[in-house]
Amino acid sequence: MMEAQLARCVAAWCPGATGVAGATRLSGGASQETWSFDILHPGGDIGAILRRAPQGYGAAPARAAGLNAEAALMQLAHAAGVPSPKMLYVLQPNDRLGTGFIMERVAGETIPRKILRDDTFAAARPKLARRLGGILAAIHGLPLPQLPELRRMTAATEISEIERDYRSFAGPRPVFELALRWLRKHDPGPSEDVTLVHGDFRHGNLIIGPDGLRAVLDWELAHTGDPMEDLGWICVNSWRFGEIDKPVGGFGSREELFAGYEAAGHRVDASRVTFWEVMGTLRWGVMCCGMMQRFRSGPEHSIERAMIGRRSSETEIDLLRLLAPGGK
Incomplete structure (x- = not known):
């Protein structure tokens, strides 16, 4: 069924395409799906990814920029030289596939355990933190007038939204109260x-x-605001996966991240980065609580949600470390 729908869609915009093959659903949440497939073409098959919200599905979460905005951002980033998958096509109503887009598939790994431990990535790991700093500088340098309509976020807005979500859960958590x-x-x-x-x-x-x-994915939470937010988020301990002494993704130092950022001509405000690291740690903790609540009360008792939900206690430890005098 999906291959037939994709074949009809691809035939309309990819000259010479003879069909599609290997359509496989990679993931799917409450409102979005991701599919991998190959576009069959005499000049060489094209690996592709479909990201979509099917027709009839509910609205995207309030924080989400929307799939059309995400497609526009990825096109802008790719044109500016930011490692981002090439956009092939933005879905139209007559495609009957919902809202979304089709992009080129990029080979590589996204699983942290493999990236941080496998010998395959041993040569890449020492260079990643500085490289990511440079990429973030490029993202932050994209011209504001060319961006699609996005939310404007400030620290005060973020605190208010996190507190609202936190208060919706049953029972207080003293460490979260301290962090707020x-x-x-x-x-x-x-x-x-x-x-x-x-x-x-x-x-x-x-x-x-x-x-x-090789590529930056998932732009659905993009917004305009303080660029130091992105630098703080990549340093949150939950993204180190056990490599606690390497703050940037478990593979590098803040100094390397900052050096890559500043080498690209942008200034780092380390105190604001620390603020956003605390904010990001609390935000992830509250998100984990939300996962557990949905696991307990929802009709679908997803084990994945429960596993993520239990990590809220880890963020409490992280917050205590961050808020202790001299802690990080």
């Missing part, structure tokens, strides 16, 4: 620099090969 109080007290105010913020720049959304970073 710390964030309010240390809110640095609106950033003088307002840029595009990727919003979810971390393991899982980065395709890595033996040669290093």
